Amino acid sequence: MSHLEARSVSASIDSEVLLAPVSFAVPAGTALAILGANGSGKTTLLRIISGHLRPTAGAALLDGRPVDERNRTARRAISARIGLPAFARELTAHEQLRFIATTWGRTGSTATDAADATMQQLGISELRNRFVHELSSGQTQLLSLATALVRPFDVLILDEPEQRLDAHRRHLVATAVRREIDRGASVVIASHNVEMVDSIADATVTLGHQ
Amino acid sequence: MRQVLRSARSVLAERRARAASDTGYLIYVSVLVVGLVAVPATLAIVRGLAQPPVVAALSSPGSARIVGMIAAALAAGALLLGHTRGPVVPSPFLTEFLAGSDLPRHATVLRPFLVSGAVLACSVGAAVGLVVAARLVNGAAASVSAVLVVLGCLGFSGLLTVFWLMGQSLPRRITVGLALVVVAMGAATNGDTLRFTPWGWVALLWQGVSTGAPSVWWPAIALGVSSLALIGVPALLGNLRADEMMAQSRRWQSISTLVHIGDVAGASGTLRDPPTRGRRRRIPLTGPLMLAIVQRDVIAAGRFPVRITLGSLALVGAGWLTAVTAAMPDGADWITALAGVSLAYLGVGVWCDGLRNAADNATPGSLYGGSPLTLLGAHSVIPLLAAVVFGSLGAVGGAVGGAVAWWMLLAVFIVLVRVLDCAKGPMPIGLLLPVPTPVGDVSILNAMAWQADALLIVLVVAGGLTVHVGAAGTGGAGLGAALWLAVAGTLVAALALRRVRALRR
Secondary structure: OOOEEEEEEEEEEOOEEEEEEEEEEEOOOOEEEEEOOOOOOHHHHHHHHOOOOOOOEEEEEEOOEEOOOOOHHHHHHEEEEOOOOOOOOOOEHHHHHHHHHHHOOOOHHHHHHHHHHHHHHOOOHHHOOOEHHHOOHHHHHHHHHHHHHOOOOOEEEEEOOOOOOOHHHHHHHHHHHHHHHHHOOEEEEEOOOHHHHHHHOOEEEEOOOO | OHHHHHHHHHHHHHHHOOOHHHHHHHHHHHHHHHHHHHHHHHHHHHHHHOOHHHHHHHHOOOHHHHHHHHHHHHHHHHHHHHHHOOOOOOOHHHHHHHHOOOOOHHHHOHHHHHHHHHHHHHHHHHHHHHHHHHHHHOOOOOOHHHHHHHHHHHHHHHHHHHHHHHHHHOOHHHHHHHHHHHHHHHHHOOHHHHHHOHHHHHHHHHHHHHOOOOOOOHHHHHHHHHHHHHHHHHHHHHOOOHHHHHHHHHHHHHHHHHHHOOOHHHHHHHHOOOOOOOOOOOOOOOOOHHHHHHHHHHHHHOOOHHHHHHHHHHHHHHHHHHHHHHHOOOOOHHHHHHHHHHHHHHHHHOOOHHHHHHHHOOOOOOOOOOOHHHHHHHHOHHHHHHHHHHHHHHHHHHOOOOHHHHHHHHHHHHHHHHHHHHOOOOOOHHHHOOOEEOOEEOHHHHHHHHHOHHHHHHHHHHHHHHHHHHHHOOOHHHHHHHHHHHHHHHHHHHHHHHHHHHHHO
């Protein structure tokens, strides 16, 4: 399992500060919640620690090495869901998950089992034969989260997983994420939902308003 | 009711009122477009159609039947098109608040319908006018028959507009059934049966022009009278469903926005209907990743039966057209070659959903574990197989020696160009920088060239070399063309590789 760390990471464009310097560590088997008002830099921080954005200063480290999604090891270790993914409109919800699991090396029945288990955890098993355009916004959000959970990973990064979900679904998501933490994964979520933060996070970091 | 409508429209009219400077600019741009684009393009088309082989084909005894079949195909096409883009597509705002009001729908959406009908009538009139003008340029004397065929076609356009509205207003199963009946009747139309259908009347009018037979008035009158089908328009407008109208309105607003910002790929994606069937057909996803992807692409393709059938037929037609290019006279070989490779490019496109999704996921944050190149390569297998198999069927039908071998090379090249197109990414912002010239800002030409680069490559390279092969036969010159195609294919592959790497950044 992996150890994720941010050392004084910050981001700015010209003189515009997108993210003020922030530091934290997320050991294996723990979860960190990023809090802060709109515009405080939560999503920017998630993009940095998932290797999609280079910090202007400081460093995001995975097991002591800079995180860069161009690195295959980093891609394999980190599963990040920031915004909606590029779904394949010609596949059903279950097939999307099976196909994703297959591309990450879980072939045949293993991929099917992974897709089944993920859908069951998130309470969307009944949607298995729906195409993406046939899902409601909340169901699309759950499927989006499922794409991050169905593949192997050591670090899970989620941006506002509670979006468009009712209380029951938020609880299901929190339980699924908690299960990954218990398995030994490091988890970072950005959230505005107190209940979800309380049920998932071992620590919090609050970003200042810009 | 009229008072309410007038008041509602006056609110919008005030918002849309143009300043005098805007109107002046609009006139300036219109004059430039007409002078620099429309007139030269019209002259080029007329001169092209006035070539002796083309005029000979237009004047042949069998041309009337082909005209009848084209007219029937247009009628069937109008019935099918209405489901995707009907004649009544007001803005989403008007759909919501005007069509959704308690005013009768035949009044609230009549205006967009009339505009669509007028555009269709102008298009039909222009197309027929160009063909008739080409005959006059070629030396044919102006005749009553020529006037009658133009008038008759204008009448036929009224009927087409009604078919188009039926496609939007009536249930899909009815319009698809009607379209099949129209196609069957069009294919069976011949000789005496021409007099019983509107498309047959168009054919009879054309017969008067092409064969110089005495002018017959009654088909033109019949077509004019058939426009009385417009009487049914209020009922059809009243039958339009708000949800479906709104879906079309939103879709076309998205398309116009995407085209405006230069995202033609996104716009064409909006046009592709999402799947509704085949969800219970299981994709095995067994074996190595390459095999799993092939299984995925084959079964996913089956979820778009109409699109896949049309795309496959397009590939058969493309194979046939490229094969018969060798047998065409000078001047006409360009037409078949360019039509063939264009059709091939479009036909392969329907098999490229997996390829497009792989390209969408070639960016950072991909859903998939395999490398983008592995995924793109694996997703290219099915488009290539489809192009080779269906195109070869058409090429064999063309029955010209060496045509199948040439088609297979073309198929590989066209799939490579499809990969290049899928990996395009967003338009570089630099292409939108103003390019001032004496005739105004021509930066739009840069943007258009960037949008259409894949099709341009196919037309220039594949089309040009197909003409060359046709003229040179299958000897040494044919081998030379194959080598040039291989070189072009290598360059396209290198460019595609560069684009895929750029997507990762």
